[in-house]
Amino acid sequence: MNTPANLRYTASHEWVRVEADGTLTVGVTDHAQEALGDVVFLELPEAGRVVAKEEAIAVIESVKAASDIYAPVAGEILEANQAAVDAPESVNADAYAAWLFKIKPANAADVDGLLDAAGYEAAIG
Amino acid sequence: MAQQTPLHASHIAAGARMVDFAGWDMPVNYGSQIEEHHAVRRDAGMFDVSHMLALDLEGADAKAFLRGLLANDVAKLTESGKALYSCMLNEQGGVIDDLIVYFLTDTHYRIVVNAGTAAKDVAWMQQRLAATGTQATLAVRRDLAMIAVQGPNARAKTWTALPGAEAASAGLKVFQAAAFGDIFIARTGYTGEDGFELTLPVDKAVAAWDALVAAGVKPCGLGARDTLRLEAGMALYGNDMDDTVSPLDAGLAWTVDFKDDSRDFVGKATLVTKGAGKQTLGLILEDKGVLRSHQKVITAQGDGETTSGTFSPTLEKSIALARLPLGVTAGDAVEVEIRGKRLKARVVKAPFARNGKALA
Numbered sequence: 001m002n003t004p005a006n007l008r009y010t011a012s013h014e015w016v017r018v019e020a021d022g023t024l025t026v027g028v029t030d031h032a033q034e035a036l037g038d039v040v041f042l043e044l045p046e047a048g049r050v051v052a053k054e055e056a057i058a059v060i061e062s063v064k065a066a067s068d069i070y071a072p073v074a075g076e077i078l079e080a081n082q083a084a085v086d087a088p089e090s091v092n093a094d095a096y097a098a099w100l101f102k103i104k105p106a107n108a109a110d111v112d113g114l115l116d117a118a119g120y121e122a123a124i125g
Numbered sequence: 126m127a128q129q130t131p132l133h134a135s136h137i138a139a140g141a142r143m144v145d146f147a148g149w150d151m152p153v154n155y156g157s158q159i160e161e162h163h164a165v166r167r168d169a170g171m172f173d174v175s176h177m178l179a180l181d182l183e184g185a186d187a188k189a190f191l192r193g194l195l196a197n198d199v200a201k202l203t204e205s206g207k208a209l210y211s212c213m214l215n216e217q218g219g220v221i222d223d224l225i226v227y228f229l230t231d232t233h234y235r236i237v238v239n240a241g242t243a244a245k246d247v248a249w250m251q252q253r254l255a256a257t258g259t260q261a262t263l264a265v266r267r268d269l270a271m272i273a274v275q276g277p278n279a280r281a282k283t284w285t286a287l288p289g290a291e292a293a294s295a296g297l298k299v300f301q302a303a304a305f306g307d308i309f310i311a312r313t314g315y316t317g318e319d320g321f322e323l324t325l326p327v328d329k330a331v332a333a334w335d336a337l338v339a340a341g342v343k344p345c346g347l348g349a350r351d352t353l354r355l356e357a358g359m360a361l362y363g364n365d366m367d368d369t370v371s372p373l374d375a376g377l378a379w380t381v382d383f384k385d386d387s388r389d390f391v392g393k394a395t396l397v398t399k400g401a402g403k404q405t406l407g408l409i410l411e412d413k414g415v416l417r418s419h420q421k422v423i424t425a426q427g428d429g430e431t432t433s434g435t436f437s438p439t440l441e442k443s444i445a446l447a448r449l450p451l452g453v454t455a456g457d458a459v460e461v462e463i464r465g466k467r468l469k470a471r472v473v474k475a476p477f478a479r480n481g482k483a484l485a
Binding site (some may be wrong): 038040041043065092 | 142153154157158159318352389413414415417436438443464
């Protein structure tokens with residue numbers, strides 16, 4: 001399993017990269033893409049949408065099933081990755097390169113509540 | 126604990142992702158479901174279908190019994206090895222199971238039923254045998270494994286893998302089977318492609334599977350099996366019909382044989398009285414998204430519901446089978462409700478794809 005140490009994670013299988021400006025880049029983990037199988041459709045949030053922590057804000061559909069993607073923290077959506085929408089299979093090819101959306105946290109300290117790589121690996125057992 | 130087929134260890138060794146299916150631990154894919162799907166449409170793939178159950182019905186009354194048990198008419202089968210697809214109905218005209226019956230002799234039929242319904246099917250058949258005083262016995266063949274080899278190159282690769290099999294099976298027509306030693310070779314399947322379903326003794330399953338791999342047949346999981354059968358417009362028991370759904374509503378009227386007025390079968394009276402209340406047609410999603418089962422379909426004639434839906438790797442669009450009001454016809458524009466949004470879809474006649482080609 002591929003769980004980069006420089007990222008943060010949620011128990012609901014999102015990865016979070018904290019950028020230098022404090023914004024967060026979010027995708028789904030390698031573990032998640034493998035469990036989902038071939039990804040064929042993404043529905044991502046609009047820029048400007050204000051979201052609550054753990055709110056279902058995006059949908060990822062594989063050949064098998066549809067799954068929700070949750071906001072890792074409360075905040076405002078800055079951008080969705082149109083390239084991933086146009087090529088959903090990029091999530092399978094490299095889950096950490098195929099980011100899904102960027103979010104500006106309402107409270108920078110909320111990031112501290114996210115899992116680290118060891119914590120995520122322990123969570124998925 | 127989930128049951129395991131004789132090929133379970135082979136699946137694990139091949140890196141399969143395993144899931145529970147009707148109480149069996151089965152491979153859903155060995156990596157990419159889409160690649161497995163394309164292997165079957167373009168070359169050759171195989172499925173372990175040993176979770177399905179083979180039954181042997183033998184006895185002087187076997188034929189008469191099946192003519193009363195099944196909605197299709199086994200009297201059509203006159204050539205040894207010929208197969209027939211049929212529903213087995215309850216008195217209310219609902220589908221207990223869909224199955225394939227092979228005619229071996231007038232006193233010996235082989236029946237293959239779904240895994241999830243196997244116990245219910247056997248109980249129903251035993252009850253009917255007793256109630257009708259039939260001179261025939263039903264043998265449960267869990268001593269047999271089944272491998273479905275499917276795709277345009279499936280037959281040729283099977284012949285490479287099983288030396289001698291070609292002479293026994295080259296002359297088989299579609300929906301016909303023949304014995305090759307203790308391997309039963311049927312030119313049947315559930316993918317919309319040519320190929321064979323091999324029924325063989327459990328202790329020969331691993332060697333046959335390995336020989337097929339060596340001949341270039343790609344192992345495929347239940348995930349690809351589902352997208353292939355849906356593209357081929359084939360019904361899945363439990364999704365597209367069940368004990369409460371009439372075959373006439375489920376798009377299976379072609380499998381119900383009313384021709385012989387003197388033949389009664391379980392469920393016939395109800396079907397004749399009620400007729401079709403709905404119809405089953407295909408949908409192709411025109412907006413972006415993926416159709417799934419149990420989504421609401423809004424038509425000019427009223428609401429319907431998807432019964433199976435998926436992303437079609439061959440069409441590269443989402444497709445579904447849907448139970449729709451009578452009066453809806455192919456070509457109609459309808460809407461499907463997905464997560465609160467209404468998306469545009471087009472009604473088509475299934476199948477969506479067969480023999481390597483998109484049809485819809």
